[in-house]
Amino acid sequence: MKTITILSGKGGVGKSSLTASLAVVLAEKNKIVAADCDVDAANLALLFGIRDFERNEKVSTNKKAFVNENAKGCRNIVEACPFSAVSFDDRTQMPEINKFLCEGCGVCKLLCPQGITMNDVENAIVGEAKTKYNFPLVSGQLEMGESGSGKVVDVVKQRAEKIGERINADFLIIDGSPGIGCPVIASVRGSDYVVAVTEPTEVALSALKRVLQVVEHFKVPYGIVINKFDLNPDFTEIEEFAMEKNIPIIGKIPYRKDFVDAMVNMKPVVEVNPEYKEIFKDIVDRIMVELSAHSAGA
Ligand code: SF4
Numbered sequence: 001m002k003t004i005t006i007l008s009g010k011g012g013v014g015k016s017s018l019t020a021s022l023a024v025v026l027a028e029k030n031k032i033v034a035a036d037c038d039v040d041a042a043n044l045a046l047l048f049g050i051r052d053f054e055r056n057e058k059v060s061t062n063k064k065a066f067v068n069e070n071a072k073g074c075r076n077i078v079e080a081c082p083f084s085a086v087s088f089d090d091r092t093q094m095p096e097i098n099k100f101l102c103e104g105c106g107v108c109k110l111l112c113p114q115g116i117t118m119n120d121v122e123n124a125i126v127g128e129a130k131t132k133y134n135f136p137l138v139s140g141q142l143e144m145g146e147s148g149s150g151k152v153v154d155v156v157k158q159r160a161e162k163i164g165e166r167i168n169a170d171f172l173i174i175d176g177s178p179g180i181g182c183p184v185i186a187s188v189r190g191s192d193y194v195v196a197v198t199e200p201t202e203v204a205l206s207a208l209k210r211v212l213q214v215v216e217h218f219k220v221p222y223g224i225v226i227n228k229f230d231l232n233p234d235f236t237e238i239e240e241f242a243m244e245k246n247i248p249i250i251g252k253i254p255y256r257k258d259f260v261d262a263m264v265n266m267k268p269v270v271e272v273n274p275e276y277k278e279i280f281k282d283i284v285d286r287i288m289v290e291l292s293a294h295s296a297g298a
Contacts, residue, residue, distance in 0.1 A: 004287060005037075006022065007177075007188070007196050009179070016036075018195070018227060019034070020269075021276065023135065031169045032135045033163050033171075034135060037183060037187045039124065039149050046266055050129045057125070058122040058124070060122050061124055062147060066116070071095050074111070095115075103147065123146040124146065124148070124151075126140040149182050153183045195222070196222055198224060199228045199231070201235065212247075221290060224248070226239075229252040229253065251279065
């Protein structure tokens with residue numbers, strides 16, 4: 001099974017929309033499994049019209065501090081907490097921990113070993129669903145304000161890989177997170193090909209360059225897709241950058257109102273506009289060529 005990961009250096013360039021349409025086109029001739037690894041803001045399922053998941057699994061990425069009665073009078077942990085997560089109730093003489101602020105560093109436990117316990121917290125959920133496009137989707141969601149997104153991505157990928165093995169899938173297609181943080185690194189690691197999505201703006205190009213540094217670090221081959229390329233036709237810097245660095249541009253997607261209509265109706269855009277179907281078929285063909293070229297050269 002080959003793993004294709006879709007990334008963008010920043011949010012809002014159409015990464016998940018592109019992933020949804022690529023998955024639908026890829027699934028027409030191949031067995032695939034899709035994974036939403038944008039675990040801070042997972043929404044790939046919505047683009048397939050899915051609202052509910054099955055076989056939900058709770059995941060813990062972190063420990064947090066909990067007080068017990070032995071912490072009575074332990075006021076010194078208020079100042080010691082590096083994340084200002086502890087306050088003190090003068091009435092009960094008990095410290096109180098704000099679970100949203102606690103990062104699980106354990107400093108308070110060192111100062112008050114009898115009164116603090118460090119417990120695993122279930123702060124993420126991973127589930128799966130069947131799409132109507134004949135492939136399964138695994139999705140992870142980290143709770144608001146929680147850390148440990150890289151671990152959730154690992155769980156999502158492992159589960160998708162297991163499903164892929166079970167159904168004998170040809171491809172795992174991953175919707176990665178925007179940015180260059182832990183979830184991106186966890187998504188890229190082990191991928192066979194990365195599709196880097198951008199749009200014709202200076203900000204998006206800057207973000208693209210940053211995320212490509214991450215991809216290069218893991219020595220994963222990649223190509224660029226320019227989304228909404230016709231919204232700023234005078235912006236030629238992406239193509240100049242690609243030419244200078246010898247990076248293939250594997251697709252250029254025009255902007256049409258259909259994109260918005262597809263999202264409103266919770267459908268991949270290839271389902272509502274045949275023009276897009278052809279464009280995405282070309283991108284898939286190009287990915288296949290790139291994958292086989294790199295497999296042959298490996
Ligand atoms: S574990 Fe660390 S962050 Fe959490 S309350 Fe204790 S000192 Fe503060």
